[in-house]
Amino acid sequence: MTTHPDPVREAPEAFPAQPHPAAASSAAAARHAAAPQATDWTDGVDTVPRADGTPEELQPYAELGLADDEYDRIRHILGRRPTQSELAMYSIMWSEHCSYKSSKVHLRQFTEKAPPSDRLLAGIGENAGVVQVSDELAVTFKVESHNHPSFVEPYQGAATGVGGIVRDILAMGARPVAVMDPLRFGAADHPDTARVLPGVVAGVGGYGNCLGLPNIGGEVVFDPCYQGNPLVNALCLGVLPVSRLQNKAAVGPGNVVVLMGAKTGRDGIGGVSVLASATFDEGSEQRRPSVQVGDPFIEKLLIEACLELYDAQLIAGIQDLGGAGLTCALTETAAAAGTGMRVWLERVPLREPSMQPHEILASESQERMLLIVEPAKLEAVLKTCEKWGVLATAIGEVTAPEPEGQPGRLLITWRDHVVVDVPPGSLVDDGPVYARPMREPADLILLQADRAETLPRPSDPDTLRETVLRMIASPNLADKTWVTEQYDRYVLGNTVLAQPEDSGVIRIDERTGLGVALSVDGNGRYARLDPYHGAKLALAEAYRNVAVTGAAPIAVTNCLNFGSPEDPGVMWQFAEAVRGLADGCAELGIPVTGGNVSFYNQTGAAAIHPTPVVGVLGLLANVADRVASGFVPRPGGEHEQLF
Amino acid sequence: MPRVVVDVMLKPEILDPQGQAVANALPRLGVNDVASVRIGRRIEIDFTGEPDLDRAREIADKLLANPVIEDFTVRLVEADEPADARS
Amino acid sequence: MPRVVVDVMLKPEILDPQGQAVANALPRLGVNDVASVRIGRRIEIDFTGEPDLDRAREIADKLLANPVIEDFTVRLVEADEPADARS
Amino acid sequence: MTARVGVVTFPGSLDDGDAARAVRIAGAEPVRLWHGDPQLHGVDAVVLPGGFSYGDYLRCGAIARFAPVMEKIIDAAAGGLPVLGICNGFQILCEAHLLPGALTRNQHLHFRNRDQILRIEATGTAWTNTFQSGQEVLIPVKNGEGCYVADTATLDALEAEGRVVARYVGGNPNGSQRDIAAITNPAGNVVGIMPHPEHAVEALTGPSLDGLGFFTSVLKHLVGTPA
C-alpha cells in the first residue's frame, strides 16, 4: 500500500503556467561542477576569538532578514560581533516564523481572555497543547502550515508538513493517532492548480499512510486568491497517559544531549546560504536546496522508538527538530531549563561531510529529535534506538547555570574551535517584538457596501434551475471523494467517523469507549469581509460540527494564514481575527491551546484572503453514542423519524 | 530505430530515502562492500520518426523531472539491444 | 572510480500505467511524434572498493528487480561523467 | 486451548494492532512476532499485516522477504501452517514466492481507500471456510500498489484450480487482472488478500462485520487439524 512521490508529476495533463520557482536546467549542469572539498574549511571557519579580533568585518545580516537595530541588539547581547554560526542562529530564531515578532502582542489575548480550565496540562508555548480527558488519559492536537514549500514542491512540501506536525505531537509524549488537512488552492481550472493539488494530496496521503495515521477530515477550498499561495495546513491528534507527558527543558547539568533520527543534510538551508556564498565561493548557493525531502519510514521508526523510551522512563527532556533545526532545539531546550549546554558539532552525523558549522545548525533535515538523557540511562536509550534502526548520537551535555541564578550559556565547538557562545534565552525569549502599524484596508468599505442582497435573484424556473446547476457544479461544493479516497481512514482501527462526516471521531480508549471529535474550518471570504466575525464564524462552525456528533467541545487550535505583516491592512486583518477568535473562545468557554501563524502568503502586493483556520476538539464519553450525519436505514426497512 | 533514454536522479544533496533503504537492507543479503545506493528513474521514449533529443529534453524538463530537486540527462541508445545485454 | 548502474524496466508485456500517463499527456504539450513511453528505475551503486558486477547482478536479481514483472541490466559507468554529458 | 495466531510486526507495519484485535475478537489469542526474531513461538497460524514493512520505497515487500522471521514462515508454510497476508502481507507473500504473480502500482496511479464488495469464490482455504461460495462481503480496500498481475498461464491455472479466493465486484479499485482480490496456494493454507478484513470486525469502526469470517475460518480450520 504505497503512495510514494509520483515518478511523474501528478496530473500530467496540466503544466505549470509559470516556470518552477527554482532554476531549471542550469542546475543540472551545476551538478558536476567541482564540489568544494571537505578538507580545510576548519581554517576558514569563523570562531569566537576571530569575531573578537575582527569587530569591523562586514556581515550579510540584511540578506539574512535582520534589521539594522536587530543586528545591533545581537552585538550588544554578545559584546562583540556574532560569528557566522551565531548570526545564522539569530537570523533563524528572530525570524517571523520562529519569534512571532509581529503576532506576539496580539496572540496574548488567547491567554488573557481564556476561560479557566483545569484540563489544560500544557498550553500555548509548548510544542502542542495537552488536554486531560480522563483520570488517566490526555490528548494533544495542533494545526500547522506548510504553505510555501508545498507550492514549490507540492508532494514533498505537503508530506514534510505532515511530518513536522506529527513530531510536535510526538514530542509531548503522545502517540499520534490521526491527521486532518485543511487545504486551499487557486481556481480549480487554473493549470497551476493541476500541478499543486494532486501533488499536495498525494503528499499528505503518502506521508500519513506511511506512518499509519488515519486521515479523519479536512477541507478543500478553491479561490483565485490562493493561486500563487496555496494553503497546506496539517493537524495531528495524539493520545497519551497523563503520566507520560514530556517536557522540553534540558534539565540536569551533566545530562547527555542526544540527536536522534535522520542524518543532517543541506535541506532547506535557504537564506543562510548567503553566509557561505558571501564569504567562500560565489555561486555555491545554487547547490543548496530549499526543499526538504521527507522519509516517512524513519519518522515511523522515530515514533515507535520515542514511545518505547517514554514508557521506559529513559528521557529527561525531548524536543522535535522543526523548521529551525538544531538551532531551535538546542536553544529552546536550554532556555526552558535555564541551563547551559556544551555541544560538539562535529559529532552530528552528516549526509554531506563538507557541511560547515552554520549549515549544520541551520539545516532543516526532517525526522530528527533531540533528547536529554541521564548518563546512566544513555546506554539503554541507544539500545532502544538501535532496536528500531534509528540513528542516535550523543552530541553534547547539559551544563550548569551561571552563578547567581543566571541562566547558562550555549557553547558550541566544531573541531575544537568555539563557533558559538551565547545565552540561549537571548535567541528564544528576547527576540524582537513589534507592534506593527495597522490600518483597515481602504477597499473594505466598498467591499462591505457591495452586499449580497444586490445580486440578481433567480426569478423563474429556468434561472432557478441554472443557479442550482451552477452551484452543484462549483468545485467548492462538489464531492471531495477524489481527494479523500487517497487517504487511509481505517488504519489503527479506531476511526468512528471520518469523511464525509462533519467531524472526525476517534476512539481513544477501547475499554471505556472514550473518544474525541475534531473539526477544522475556515472561511477566507467571510474573513476578508470582516476578519473579526470571520474568525468567530470559523470557530462557531468547527464548534457546531463537533457538537452535532454529540461531543462536548473542550479545546481549540488554530492556524492563522495571512499576507505580509508589514502591510498595515494585513496587520489589521490579523489583529481583528485574533481578537475575534479570542472573544469567541471566551464566549464559548473553551481555550485556545496552541496553533501557528503563517505570514507572507502573498505575491507582490496581492495578499490571500485572511484565512484563520480553526480546529475544535470535543469529548465523547462513549463513541458508541456518536451521532452520524446520515440516516442509517434500520434493519427491517423502518426509517428514522424526522422532527 | 534508436530510442531516447532520460535518466532522472535526485540532486546529490537531496535525501534519497529509497536508496538509503536499499543500502540498509544489503547487509541482510550478505553484501557489505556497498558504499552508497541512489535510486532514480529511467524513462524510455520511442518516437514515431527520427528521435528528437531537443524534444525529449523539453519533455523531461516540463514533465518528467522536477528541477527543484532533480537533475536529468537525455541520451540516445539503440532500441534493440541484444537480449544477452540483459543479464 | 566507476560505478555500477542497474536499470530495471517492466517486462514489455506488463502494462506501464505511468508511462501511459506521460504518453497521454504529451499531445497537450504539443508533442505528437512519440510512439511510446516506458518508465523504470535507475539504480546507481557505489562500491567501497572495486565495483563488482557479479555482486551487483546478484543484488539486482534478489532485491532490485522482481523477475515476475521486471527485467534488468547491469553495467559500469564512469562515476564522474563530465558535466557536458549532462543535458 | 485457544488457538494462538501470530501477527508479524515489521518496523513499518501499520495494521498489526488491528490484525491482532481482529484475532482477539474472533476468539483466538494474538501473539506478536518481531521481524528480527527468527522464532514462531509455537503459533498455530500467522497473519502478515498491512503497512510498509521496511519503508518499501523500492518495491512493496521486496526487503521484508529477507527478514529472519520470514525464513521461518516460508518453511512453516510449506509444512501447512496457515498464513494470511493482507495488503503489504500479500505483497510479501508474492515476493517470497509463496504465491504467484505480483502486485503493481494501481492503474489509475492513486492510492485508493473505499469500502469494497468482494465475492468469495474459494471456500476451501484455511481462511475462508466459514463463507459460502459466491457470498458477497463488504470490506475496506486501501492501497497504492494493489494491482494484481501474472502471466496468462498463471492466471488460467489459478482459475482452473479454484485458487482465486475473492474478486472485486461493482468496480475494480486498482486494475487487478481478472478482478482478482485474493488468491491461495495449491494447498489452501496460504492466502493473500489486498483488501483489509481486519478493518471490518467491529460495527463501530468498520463498514460491516464481514471481515471476521477470515479469522473465524482459521480457528475452524485449526480445530479440524490435528496438532
Ligand SMILES: Nc1ncnc2c1ncn2[C@@H]1O[C@H](COP(=O)(O)OP(=O)(O)O)[C@@H](O)[C@H]1O
Ligand atoms: N483535505 C481533506 N482531507 C480530509 N478530509 C477532507 C478534506 N477535504 C474535505 N474533507 C472531508 O470531506 C467531507 C466533505 O467536505 P466538505 O464538502 O467540505 O463538507 P462540509 O461542507 O460539510 O464541511 C468532510 O468530512 C471533510 O472533513
